[in-house]
Amino acid sequence: MRCYSCNGLSHVPLCTHCRKTLLIPSVQMRQVGTLRIYSLFAYDTVESLLLTKHKSEGYRIYRALGKFYLKPFIHHLQSHLSISFYVVGIDERIVSGYSHIAQLTHPLRNKDIEVDHGVLIAENRISYAGKSLAYRLEHPRNFRYTGKKENIVLIDDIITTGTTLHEAAYRIQKEGGNVLFAVVVADASR
Numbered sequence: 001m002r003c004y005s006c007n008g009l010s011h012v013p014l015c016t017h018c019r020k021t022l023l024i025p026s027v028q029m030r031q032v033g034t035l036r037i038y039s040l041f042a043y044d045t046v047e048s049l050l051l052t053k054h055k056s057e058g059y060r061i062y063r064a065l066g067k068f069y070l071k072p073f074i075h076h077l078q079s080h081l082s083i084s085f086y087v088v089g090i091d092e093r094i095v096s097g098y099s100h101i102a103q104l105t106h107p108l109r110n111k112d113i114e115v116d117h118g119v120l121i122a123e124n125r126i127s128y129a130g131k132s133l134a135y136r137l138e139h140p141r142n143f144r145y146t147g148k149k150e151n152i153v154l155i156d157d158i159i160t161t162g163t164t165l166h167e168a169a170y171r172i173q174k175e176g177g178n179v180l181f182a183v184v185v186a187d188a189s190r
């Protein structure tokens, strides 16, 4: 196959050269309400990769982003904090044959990190793309949560205003869950 970043020959969707030279994560933390949200990249850095969502190649790309970037970051935090994590992806519903968020969360599992798919689903499926903060606040996602309560780490692909992650964390907390923090691949405000 070819590397989706440089189009060179590669046996994985992101070649070693691109991972070492072009796609260097720069972690930043942003706080929305009481929720800490870590982002690994500025949006522009990974825009072409994230735009493969809902396309056939997006399945492999999102899996690679989970494996090569989210996994080392989450595993580092887990070993640093020495508590087990329960990873929950935001709205892991299936569109065009797969859930892109489930591809991000799937590689994160290890002996101290549990991953359950599809436990946090938005009942309002309206698109927020290009919409204002006021619009987003007036049209909440209405999440339904059926997962566990302890040490939850939320995962999403992009943060824009942060309203989706904030609403998700609020819903889980109302159900008695303890959200530790959230991690996203890219922050659109960076």
Ligand SMILES: [Zn+2]
Pocket (backbone or CB within 6 Å): 003, 004, 005, 006, 007, 008, 014, 015, 016, 017, 018, 019
């Ligand atoms: Zn490459």
